[in-house]
Amino acid sequence: KNEVEQSPQNLTAQEGEFITINCSYSVGISALHWLQQHPGGGIVSLFMLSSGKKKHGRLIATINIQEKHSSLHITASHPRDSAVYICASRESYNTDKLIFGTGTRLQVFP
């Protein structure tokens, strides 16, 4: 079964800083998901990626299939980026069930 680990658990930054959140997984499943959870609890899908890099605005997600590692980067961080960022992957090859990391709580101060 896949295991998903994230680091760090908590992250504080000053506005404008470059942020990196890491995710590693144990089984090389086809796709990894990055999600954002707002303080109110709602979840938004940010990226699904299976290779290389994806960019959306100030968010960049990369994945290294060989190392089973993915990173989420935020450039020019802003207080509105404060949220919990979660990575998730399929539990195994024969299921669509996602398993989730514990999340990284990011706080960006002005």
Added chain:
Amino acid sequence: EPEVTQTPSHQVTQMGQEVILRCVPISNHLYFYWYRQILGQKVEFLVSFYNNEISEKSEIFDDQFSVERPDGSNFTLKIRSTKLEDSAMYFCASSRTGPTNYGYTFGSGTRLTVV
């Protein structure tokens, strides 16, 4: 952008009562899911639903839980007799072709509080 809509956003219920959590998935999506997150814990899978039947369920999804797509647009999660430990945020999600190819869209969640 199309959304998955969940209602209510917050529900408080007495222990032992039945609750129904409602979700309206994106209209051309075929795969539907419920996940939950107990406060301070990871998001965990409950059940997946495709072609009007459960395709997979977790150990959490016991006989107290059921899902239904009663009218082709709503997707509901029923808890027959709530327990204190059912207090959690419940998320509905949908996908067009299955999340391995197309990814999920999540709803904003229903916070269930059992007292």
